[in-house]
Amino acid sequence: MEKIKKFGQPLPFIVRNKIVQLIEEGAFTPSNRIPSEVKLAEILGVSRVTVREGLRLLEEDGLIIRRQGVGTFTKGYKSLKGNPLEIDLSVTEVIELAGFKAGTSSFKLQKTSADKLIAKKLSIKAGSPVFIIERVRTADERPVVYTIDVFSKDIVRGSFKKFSGSLSKLLRERHDQKIEYSKAEIIPILVKPYIAKKLEIKTNVPLLLIEEIDYSIQDHPILYCREYWAAELFSFTIFRRHHSN
Known part of the structure; x- marks a missing residue:
C-alpha cells in the first residue's frame, strides 16, 4: 500500500x-x-x-x-446487514455504524418488583426493586428494534429518569456500571401482534430475538435484555475459528 x-x-x-x-x-x-x-x-x-x-x-x-x-x-452506507456478533455493540451503535441516525420513537420506564425469572437472570432476590425500560429504536425515524432492558435499582446512583441514546453508555458514565462482557442467545420467532404494532410491520413475519445478559468484570449481571430485531432489515455475522484435533 x-x-x-x-x-x-x-x-x-x-x-x-x-x-x-x-x-x-x-x-x-x-x-x-x-x-x-x-x-x-x-x-x-x-x-x-x-x-x-x-x-x-x-x-x-x-x-x-x-x-x-x-x-x-x-460507519456503513445505509445497510443494516452483516453486523458482527462477536463484538458487543449497543443498539445505538449498530444503527449508527450502519450509517443511519439512531433515535427512539417510544419510551416507557417503570419501577417494579423482580419476578422469579428476572431475579434469576440478575442474580437478585425475587421481589427486589428493578427498573424496566421498553423502547422502540429507530433508524432514520423508521422503527427497527423493540427493546426491553431490566436492571436492579441497587446499581443506580440517585434517581433514574428518561434518557436518549445508549443505556450501557449511560450506566457506565453516570452510574459506574461498566459492562465487561455479554452472553446472548439468538432465537428466530414469528412476530406477535403487539410487537408488530410497535415496529409497524405485519404479524407472523420473522423476527430475530436476542436475549442477553450483560456482566461486570466481577461476573455480576448488570442488565437483562430482550431485543426484537426486524429480520427483513437486519442480519448478523459470526466469525468462527476452525479447531483441528
Whole structure:
C-alpha cells in the first residue's frame, strides 16, 4: 500500500483523506473494525500521533465510531446487514455504524418488583426493586428494534429518569456500571401482534430475538435484555475459528 507523501496539507488531514479513500476502495468494509493506530501508522508511514489526529477528524465528520477498549469502526452506507456478533455493540451503535441516525420513537420506564425469572437472570432476590425500560429504536425515524432492558435499582446512583441514546453508555458514565462482557442467545420467532404494532410491520413475519445478559468484570449481571430485531432489515455475522484435533 502506498505510503503518504509528506507535503501539501497538514498530515492529520492527509491521513483522514487517505483512510476515507481506503474505505471507499473497500480496504475497510462498512461496520467493521479498522486496524489499530500502530498498524495504521505502519501502513501509512506516519507517526501514531498523526494517525490519532486523523482518526479524530474522521470521528468529528461522523465517518467512524471509536469504542474504548474495543476498537474503531467504519460507519456503513445505509445497510443494516452483516453486523458482527462477536463484538458487543449497543443498539445505538449498530444503527449508527450502519450509517443511519439512531433515535427512539417510544419510551416507557417503570419501577417494579423482580419476578422469579428476572431475579434469576440478575442474580437478585425475587421481589427486589428493578427498573424496566421498553423502547422502540429507530433508524432514520423508521422503527427497527423493540427493546426491553431490566436492571436492579441497587446499581443506580440517585434517581433514574428518561434518557436518549445508549443505556450501557449511560450506566457506565453516570452510574459506574461498566459492562465487561455479554452472553446472548439468538432465537428466530414469528412476530406477535403487539410487537408488530410497535415496529409497524405485519404479524407472523420473522423476527430475530436476542436475549442477553450483560456482566461486570466481577461476573455480576448488570442488565437483562430482550431485543426484537426486524429480520427483513437486519442480519448478523459470526466469525468462527476452525479447531483441528
